[in-house]
Amino acid sequence: MKNPTAANSPPPTTDRPTRSRWAIFGEKTLETVIRLCGISAIIFVVGIFFFVFKEAMPMLGREDFSVTQFLFSREWYPTSEQNVRYGVLAMIVGTFSVTVLAMIIAVPFGLGAAIYVSEFCGPRMKETLKIIIELLAAIPSVVWGFIGLTVMSQILVKYAGAQVGVNILNGGIILALMSVPIIVSIGEDALKAVPDSYREAGLALGANKWQLVYRVLLPAAKNGLLAAVLLGVGRAVGETMAVLMATGHAVQIPHGILDSVRTLTANIAAELGEAPEHSDHYRVLFLTGVLLFTITFVVNLTADLVIRGLRKK
Amino acid sequence: MSDTATSITPANTRLPDRPPAPEWHGAEARFRVTPHVLKTRRLEAVAKWIFFGMSAAMIVPLLAIIIYLVERAWPSLSLDFLLNVPAKGMTEGGIWPALVGTIYLVLISLSVSAPIGILAAVYLNEYAKDNWFNRLINLAVINLAGVPSIVHALFGLGAFVYAAKFGYSILSASLTLAIMTLPVIIASTREALASVPMSFREACWNVGASRWQTIKSVVLPNSISGILTGVILQVSRAAGETAPIMFTGAVFYKAVQKGDLLPYYLNEQCMALSMHLYTISTQVPGVKESIPYATAVVLLAAVLLVNLAAIALRVYLRSRKKW
Numbered sequence: 001m002k003n004p005t006a007a008n009s010p011p012p013t014t015d016r017p018t019r020s021r022w023a024i025f026g027e028k029t030l031e032t033v034i035r036l037c038g039i040s041a042i043i044f045v046v047g048i049f050f051f052v053f054k055e056a057m058p059m060l061g062r063e064d065f066s067v068t069q070f071l072f073s074r075e076w077y078p079t080s081e082q083n084v085r086y087g088v089l090a091m092i093v094g095t096f097s098v099t100v101l102a103m104i105i106a107v108p109f110g111l112g113a114a115i116y117v118s119e120f121c122g123p124r125m126k127e128t129l130k131i132i133i134e135l136l137a138a139i140p141s142v143v144w145g146f147i148g149l150t151v152m153s154q155i156l157v158k159y160a161g162a163q164v165g166v167n168i169l170n171g172g173i174i175l176a177l178m179s180v181p182i183i184v185s186i187g188e189d190a191l192k193a194v195p196d197s198y199r200e201a202g203l204a205l206g207a208n209k210w211q212l213v214y215r216v217l218l219p220a221a222k223n224g225l226l227a228a229v230l231l232g233v234g235r236a237v238g239e240t241m242a243v244l245m246a247t248g249h250a251v252q253i254p255h256g257i258l259d260s261v262r263t264l265t266a267n268i269a270a271e272l273g274e275a276p277e278h279s280d281h282y283r284v285l286f287l288t289g290v291l292l293f294t295i296t297f298v299v300n301l302t303a304d305l306v307i308r309g310l311r312k313k
Numbered sequence: 314m315s316d317t318a319t320s321i322t323p324a325n326t327r328l329p330d331r332p333p334a335p336e337w338h339g340a341e342a343r344f345r346v347t348p349h350v351l352k353t354r355r356l357e358a359v360a361k362w363i364f365f366g367m368s369a370a371m372i373v374p375l376l377a378i379i380i381y382l383v384e385r386a387w388p389s390l391s392l393d394f395l396l397n398v399p400a401k402g403m404t405e406g407g408i409w410p411a412l413v414g415t416i417y418l419v420l421i422s423l424s425v426s427a428p429i430g431i432l433a434a435v436y437l438n439e440y441a442k443d444n445w446f447n448r449l450i451n452l453a454v455i456n457l458a459g460v461p462s463i464v465h466a467l468f469g470l471g472a473f474v475y476a477a478k479f480g481y482s483i484l485s486a487s488l489t490l491a492i493m494t495l496p497v498i499i500a501s502t503r504e505a506l507a508s509v510p511m512s513f514r515e516a517c518w519n520v521g522a523s524r525w526q527t528i529k530s531v532v533l534p535n536s537i538s539g540i541l542t543g544v545i546l547q548v549s550r551a552a553g554e555t556a557p558i559m560f561t562g563a564v565f566y567k568a569v570q571k572g573d574l575l576p577y578y579l580n581e582q583c584m585a586l587s588m589h590l591y592t593i594s595t596q597v598p599g600v601k602e603s604i605p606y607a608t609a610v611v612l613l614a615a616v617l618l619v620n621l622a623a624i625a626l627r628v629y630l631r632s633r634k635k636w
Contacts, residue, residue: 040429052467116367234459239462269559
């Protein structure tokens with residue numbers, strides 16, 4: 001991104017007679033502090049990876065632990081006496097299934113709402129909808145989880161014929177509602193970034209609004225919309241409290257959307273409190289954290305590259 | 314003739330009937346609503362309603378759910394509920410200790426993340442040139458916002474509780490929250506700083522002010538309210554988070570006197586509203602039915618009110634902005 005401030009730096013002055021040496025020293029110190037705060041974000045991201053990886057590392061060097069088994073075994077018996085098994089495949093499948101279901105629900109609705117907000121509604125309606133969407137995004141995840149646990153599970157038992165109310169469908173709906181605001185706001189930004197001349201050209205050719213959206217705006221904004229979806233995926237994969245409370249707690253490979261599952265995040269949240277400090281179980285949970293960090297890092301990085309590519313164009 | 318006339322008409326505007334065209338065509342050559350125009354308009358209306366329905370389908374059920382929550386919570390909602398301490402193994406009573414704990418966590422995390430976040434935004438907006446290093450910083454901010462909350466919890470546990478030896482305490486939990494909410498402050502402060510026109514800075518430089526003097530006397534005063542909005546949003550985010558404090562300093566239960574304002578020290582553990590909601594709705598059997606609902610409503614109301622305050626501030630600012 002081009003920074004307008006840096007391009008127009010103040011012109012060098014030849015004489016500065018009035019300021020004391022201390023004032024200049026103070027200013028230099030302050031600017032150093034500002035620079036330090038500027039790079040703090042890098043320090044924190046590296047720090048997060050370092051500390052989480054540090055706790056997980058002793059497990060990686062061990063003879064009786066293999067990463068392949070960790071990733072591809074469905075046996076998770078962390079507290080068993082004779083037969084300890086740390087396989088998170090069931091949790092990976094759980095995370096995957098809940099996220100995919102959430103996106104199946106959230107992407108059409110989110111993009112639809114983004115198109116409506118950006119193209120179809122009047123300015124007053126637009127303001128109102130944007131405020132509502134902002135408020136939706138602010139609802140804490142533990143409240144979402146509570147809604148899943150109480151309201152949604154009752155509805156699912158009553159109308160969907162589920163045996164247990166907390167299952168993939170429940171978690172998927174809750175996660176969809178949680179990721180819609182982010183999809184709408186980023187998607188709307190992407191549509192707003194399409195130059196008005198495109199719309200004018202379309203209208204001048206006699207296209208109606210639906211044709212305009214379908215033939216002109218969606219292709220022109222597809223990178224931005226893809227980024228919106230990716231950020232929604234990132235949010236859904238990383239969500240903890242809501243899925244902890246809404247997906248049930250069964251470590252199993254699900255067979256249908258009414259089965260209970262456990263996700264990677266929920267697994268850490270549920271078991272970290274019980275795992276003795278610096279035990280194998282504890283370290284494996286940190287290793288799961290490294291896995292999650294990597295997944296969300298890649299997703300966010302991709303989204304950022306997609307957006308950046310858009311800006312360059 | 315009428316067909317070509319309609320197809321170059323902007324589809325969303327209703328043209329008034331024109332006066333009759335010059336007679337040279339022989340026929341009546343005014344604008345007419347042809348079947349093609351009708352079809353176009355119908356299609357457009359249908360598309361509009363479909364997209365409206367998609368927006369409504371996300372919002373209306375949620376409003377219904379919130380009304381339902383308030384209705385279920387009603388028997389317990391009172392001032393006493395806020396000021397009382399939990400009783401009988403958390404199955405009855407109020408939420409006072411959790412409320413105070415949340416306020417403490419939010420304030421301490423704010424006092425850490427606000428200065429760092431604001432200065433970081435000042436660096437990114439006022440000092441940073443467009444080079445690979447500063448692009449890396451931007452990338453780091455984006456990724457910091459995307460790190461799952463439970464990974465923040467693991468980080469807090471590894472870094473603050475064990476490595477820095479703060480133990481399970483308010484301090485560890487607040488620091489974890491502070492790092493987690495840093496991107497919120499950085500993003501909104503940057504937006505506020507970027508909205509100050511370049512000419513303001515140039516005017517200040519031209520009278521001989523240095524970069525920092527310009528920032529101090531022109532840029533920050535002109536963006537202070539936008540920065541405040543970011544701070545308010547940080548408060549709402551920090552108040553609602555559960556996972557990062559769960560393993561760094563929040564506990565299920567802590568005995569506190571009713572109405573005690575200073576029940577906690579920095580090195581102690583505390584209760585928090587979000588954690589309390591999780592605990593009483595999943596871990597404690599036999600809780601009086603309306604209490605979890607009331608806790609959820611209190612948390613939801615607090616967060617939404619704080620956000621509404623931020624939105625109101627922003628709308629007010631936009632209305633009186635002079636440039």
